[in-house]
Each structure stands twice: as structure tokens, then as C-alpha cells.
Amino acid sequence: MLKGFLHHYYAFGLKVTSDWALPCSQRVQPTFATLEFRKQQAAFFAARVPRALRSQDPARIHYHDLEDGSRYLKWRGVFEFLISPDSQVVFGHSLDGAPAAAFRSYMLGHVFSYALLGFGIETFHATCVVVDGEAIAFLGDSARGKSTLAAAFLADGAELVTDDFLVLGREGKGYIAYPGLPRIKLYRSMSKHLLPARKGQRFTPGRVPKYLYPMEPVTKPQPLRAFYSLVSPDAIKSQTEVRIEALAPRQAYLEITENTFNVRVQTRERLESQFRWATEVVTRVPVKRLSYPRTLKVLPEVIAAVRADLQASR
Incomplete structure (x- = not known):
């Protein structure tokens, strides 16, 4: 069983539970879904994402649909995320000592947008x-x-x-x-x-x-x-x-x-x-x-x- 979350937030109609501290409101708000953010290490992604998709190349941002229905996101030198098939869990990993502000910014924008599409929600x-x-x-x-x-x-x-x-x-x-x-x-x-x-x-x-x-x-x-x-x-x-x-x-x-x-x-x-x-x-x-x-x-x-x-x- 996974350990309990450190942080609980509300944003964009979601109840967010996270291993990261995020600049989100902690006041209870109406929500339509829940979303979990989980920290993982490089080995977690290596075991689940084909090596060719994780390799560095000139493209800055990568997005790939995987065979099991999960979705893989990578911003070269900053982060990689894996969104579960049901869009309820996002596993994340910061790359190469990326600045925390940049990591959280893309988590709370781009990654949210992919997860919400899984719920059928446009942003x-x-x-x-x-x-x-x-x-x-x-x-x-x-x-x-x-x-x-x-x-x-x-x-x-x-x-x-x-x-x-x-x-x-x-x-x-x-x-x-x-x-x-x-x-x-x-x-x-x-x-x-x-x-x-x-x-x-x-x-x-x-x-x-x-x-x-x-x-x-x-x-x-x-x-x-x-x-x-x-x-x-x-x-x-x-x-x-x-x-x-x-x-x-x-x-x-x-x-x-x-x-x-x-x-x-x-x-x-x-x-x-x-x-x-x-x-x-x-x-x-x-x-x-x-x-x-x-x-x-x-x-x-x-x-x-x-x-x-x-x-x-x-």
C-alpha cells in the first residue's frame, strides 16, 4: 500500500492529494473529481516506459500514449510524468536538478490539462x-x-x-x-x-x-x-x-x-x-x-x- 499523502489541496474543480507542496488552496471547495500526484524515481519510469521514448532528442516536449492506456509526458531536462489510464494518478520525476518553480508550473498547467482530458474536461x-x-x-x-x-x-x-x-x-x-x-x-x-x-x-x-x-x-x-x-x-x-x-x-x-x-x-x-x-x-x-x-x-x-x-x- 502506498504511504499517505503529505499535502491536500483544491484547484480547478479537483481535490488534489500530493507528495509535493503546491501553491494551491487548502480551503474546501466543490469538486467533480480527485487527482493524486506521486513522487517516483527514474527506475519507476524505466520499468514502464519504452527506452526509446525516454531518450533525449532535440524535441523539447514529448507526449506519448502507451499500450496500457497510460500517458507519458516529458519536458527535456525538467520533468517526466506518467498519467494512469483512469487519469486519477500522476507519477512525477524531476530531471537533472530542474528548478522547483519550473517543475511545479508545468505540473499545474500542462500536466493538469492532460489529466483533465482523461476526465473528458477541456481547459x-x-x-x-x-x-x-x-x-x-x-x-x-x-x-x-x-x-x-x-x-x-x-x-x-x-x-x-x-x-x-x-x-x-x-x-x-x-x-x-x-x-x-x-x-x-x-x-x-x-x-x-x-x-x-x-x-x-x-x-x-x-x-x-x-x-x-x-x-x-x-x-x-x-x-x-x-x-x-x-x-x-x-x-x-x-x-x-x-x-x-x-x-x-x-x-x-x-x-x-x-x-x-x-x-x-x-x-x-x-x-x-x-x-x-x-x-x-x-x-x-x-x-x-x-x-x-x-x-x-x-x-x-x-x-x-x-x-x-x-x-x-x-
């Missing part, structure tokens, strides 16, 4: 806040400004649901957004203007690193009012005003599917499930396109425009 590349009692989600790839815009809303009195990784659940005629990790990732140049009282921990290397800022997120799922898909700054270089455009169902569907967090699993079963899921989501939650100049001085206008849009659609 979004999105940041979500609560405005006047309802959740709104900002969709977009990295560098679109999701976290910066969310931080501006937080400074304006909103509450954080999750940053960069969103899980939804059906409730009544709509959807709810599950609370994620109690933190937000920002560049220091943004945080000193938007959240000046917060102290962050360096998260990424490089000359312009990102920092993690602890927050007090909501502690229960929130009704999702709308998606706002952020237009790339490169596409609107000459734009000077804030624009919000309601999308037709087909456009909304494309925005939803293009912003799913996990884009590597392309099996027929997953794609068919994703089609049904995205089609249903866009019939129940409005999807809008939000474009604005990427300057700090325009953020109050963006907040006002989004609040006005929410009020007008009530």
Missing part, C-alpha cells in the same frame, strides 16, 4: 476575474495581455478566479468557472503600476522576468457571464480606441477551440469531444472580441468598456 488558455458577482474570462495566447488586464480589474475591485488556466463546469443553463491557483503572473513593470503593494517571487529567467504575485482568489465556482478574446497587439498597431465585438456562433467556436490549453492531443476521440463541447459552450456563453492599444493609460477605458458591455447585455 482554456484564459485568465478569469469576478466583476460585480459574475465571472468573465479573457482568452488569448501568451503575450496577449490576459494577466495585465486581469490585474487592472483586480486593482479596480474585481476578484481573481484563475490566471492563465481555466476549467469550466456545467450548472443549470450555463457554465461555472472553477477557482484556480491563488496567484497571478506579471512583469514587474506592470505590477508596480497595477498592484504596487504586492510582493512577487521571480518565476522566469532572463533579462525581463515574470513574477508570481500571491492573491486572494474566490473560494467557490463562479457563474461565467462572457468570454473576451484579446486581439493580438500586432494586429492593431494603429488602433487608438477600445473595441468590443460580439461574435457570431461560427467565429465564437473558432475562438474557443483556438484557445484551448492543450493543443497536442489530436486523437479522433478528443477532437470529436472537443467539437461537441465547444459547440455547446458558445450556445450558452457569449464570446466577444476585445481590442485595445497596449498602454497602461488606456486600461481604465478598457475596464469601463467591459463593464458597460456587461451592463448592456443584462
Whole structure:
């Protein structure tokens, strides 16, 4: 029998038990499934994963479906994980003295996304806040400004649901957004203007690193009012005003599917499930396109425009 877990958490609609300390909430929250994280050594993976799949090669990230139904993930030089066939247990191993922050970051994003697909749950590349009692989600790839815009809303009195990784659940005629990790990732140049009282921990290397800022997120799922898909700054270089455009169902569907967090699993079963899921989501939650100049001085206008849009659609 396996030894007892050291840590118990709640995140993304899951009850998480873990051998690792994780930056997740320990407050009891509504959940739809459980997930276990177990530490293992290299020998465990060597006995279960073909040698050819574990060998180093130029590819940075590996994903493989194994014959027994388990799934193998490896990020070269950082980690390897094995997800059980029922998606309820994840075995992990840190490689080559990888930084703990990087290991936990990919565990709580990429690995979660693979495990949740095993439960039939899609995830979004999105940041979500609560405005006047309802959740709104900002969709977009990295560098679109999701976290910066969310931080501006937080400074304006909103509450954080999750940053960069969103899980939804059906409730009544709509959807709810599950609370994620109690933190937000920002560049220091943004945080000193938007959240000046917060102290962050360096998260990424490089000359312009990102920092993690602890927050007090909501502690229960929130009704999702709308998606706002952020237009790339490169596409609107000459734009000077804030624009919000309601999308037709087909456009909304494309925005939803293009912003799913996990884009590597392309099996027929997953794609068919994703089609049904995205089609249903866009019939129940409005999807809008939000474009604005990427300057700090325009953020109050963006907040006002989004609040006005929410009020007008009530």
C-alpha cells in the first residue's frame, strides 16, 4: 500500500492529494473529481516506459500514449510524468536538478490539462476575474495581455478566479468557472503600476522576468457571464480606441477551440469531444472580441468598456 499523502489541496474543480507542496488552496471547495500526484524515481519510469521514448532528442516536449492506456509526458531536462489510464494518478520525476518553480508550473498547467482530458474536461488558455458577482474570462495566447488586464480589474475591485488556466463546469443553463491557483503572473513593470503593494517571487529567467504575485482568489465556482478574446497587439498597431465585438456562433467556436490549453492531443476521440463541447459552450456563453492599444493609460477605458458591455447585455 502506498504511504499517505503529505499535502491536500483544491484547484480547478479537483481535490488534489500530493507528495509535493503546491501553491494551491487548502480551503474546501466543490469538486467533480480527485487527482493524486506521486513522487517516483527514474527506475519507476524505466520499468514502464519504452527506452526509446525516454531518450533525449532535440524535441523539447514529448507526449506519448502507451499500450496500457497510460500517458507519458516529458519536458527535456525538467520533468517526466506518467498519467494512469483512469487519469486519477500522476507519477512525477524531476530531471537533472530542474528548478522547483519550473517543475511545479508545468505540473499545474500542462500536466493538469492532460489529466483533465482523461476526465473528458477541456481547459482554456484564459485568465478569469469576478466583476460585480459574475465571472468573465479573457482568452488569448501568451503575450496577449490576459494577466495585465486581469490585474487592472483586480486593482479596480474585481476578484481573481484563475490566471492563465481555466476549467469550466456545467450548472443549470450555463457554465461555472472553477477557482484556480491563488496567484497571478506579471512583469514587474506592470505590477508596480497595477498592484504596487504586492510582493512577487521571480518565476522566469532572463533579462525581463515574470513574477508570481500571491492573491486572494474566490473560494467557490463562479457563474461565467462572457468570454473576451484579446486581439493580438500586432494586429492593431494603429488602433487608438477600445473595441468590443460580439461574435457570431461560427467565429465564437473558432475562438474557443483556438484557445484551448492543450493543443497536442489530436486523437479522433478528443477532437470529436472537443467539437461537441465547444459547440455547446458558445450556445450558452457569449464570446466577444476585445481590442485595445497596449498602454497602461488606456486600461481604465478598457475596464469601463467591459463593464458597460456587461451592463448592456443584462
